[in-house]
Amino acid sequence: MIQFDQARRNMVDNQIRTTDVTSYAILKAFLSVPREKFVPDSKQELAYSDADIRISDTRVMTQPSPLAKMLQLADIKPDDLVLIIGSGSGYTAAIASWLSNTVVAVESDEALATAAEAAISDLGYDNVAVIPGDVKEGVPSEGPYDVIFINGTVEEIPQSLLMQLKEGGTLVAAKGDKTMAEAVRILRKGDNFSSISAFDTNAPVLREFQKPQAFHF
Structure with missing residues (x-):
């Protein structure tokens, strides 16, 4: 029987600390x-593996180390209002609840949203x-939100999401595709948005944010 606490x-100790995650709040x-509460019963033995876990036909749960590093980049404060885009099974929202004042999480898959809430x-x-709804x-x-955290890799970030940030607010996402992505941190100043690329990362693609395929003749 798996000893989940250990x-x-x-x-x-072996996955998160070794990837330059030093924030005490995030480590705590x-x-x-309990990550095992957010994976399907049939996959609980994989809950703490350093691997992505498919949790539905539409969603894959990000492995712990890149998730922790992305959350450290978001720099969530105890008084923050946080929006999680693509909450999946709810694990990222649960982690964010330890870091912030209030978390709002949206998930397009209604069954997953219900399971996450439970x-x-x-x-x-x-x-x-x-909240079940359109993640885009x-x-x-x-809102408006202090932090918006996109829980996966996206090809593009809609302006409508950026406009839900407070003045001085931050959006963090993995921007790229299934072969390559980089962690980006976007800061709002009025109606202007400045972006920095922080590091290469790996997170499952959120298909709702994929660009439409162009047809070539």
Whole structure:
């Protein structure tokens, strides 16, 4: 039988700390949230592996190390209002709940959104709301947000999401495609947005953000 508590500590020590994640708050969050509660029952033995885990036909759960590094880049503060785009099973939202004041998470797959809300509720994380809806639209009614975290790789970032940031707010995403992506951090100043590329990363593609394929004649 898997000892999940030990597996969780091994994940933090051997996968996350070794990828330059030094934030005490993030390390504590990953030690505290039971990842096994956010994977299908049939895949619980994979919960702490350093690998992506398919959780539905449309979503793949990001492996722990790149997720932790991306969250460190987001620099979430205790008073922040955070929007998670593409919440999947709810694990990223649960981690963010330890880092922030309030988390709003949106997921296009209604069944996943329902399961995520149930898992988060069962664990008593009462500062998180999971909303079924179009991930490309975000949740403007609950914003503006201090941080928007896109939970996967995207080819493009819609202006409509950027406009849901507060003044001085930050959006973090993996920008690229299934072969190559880089972590980007975008800061809002008025109606202007400055972007930095931080590091190469690896996260499952969110297909809703793929550019339409062009036809060549």
